[in-house]
Amino acid sequence: MATINEIVEARETAGQEYATAVAALKDAYIALWAYDIAINNRNLPTPANVDRRSFGASPSQSFPNPLLHPVFATAGLVSWENDVKPMAAQIINSYAG
8 A cells, every 4th residue: 555645756757757748748749740741742753652731731730639638747738839840941942952
């Protein structure tokens, strides 16, 4: 049996792990979305055999919201467009073709 202090400490640990995982998911999500934008950019000669499918029209509004947690993940999950646009532009501009 656990004491209430042990339960609170375990929750804190789980919450910190969750916050770290959400941050990692956000980074990976933004990177993938940016690369999706890049391969769908008409200025890049993406080969015809590349599957260009991506997230929905506004992925940051449809997917991350269930990840919100009132203590451990309270912000930064709703709108990632501002993060993805500069990264996509950097990827597109890095094309050496």
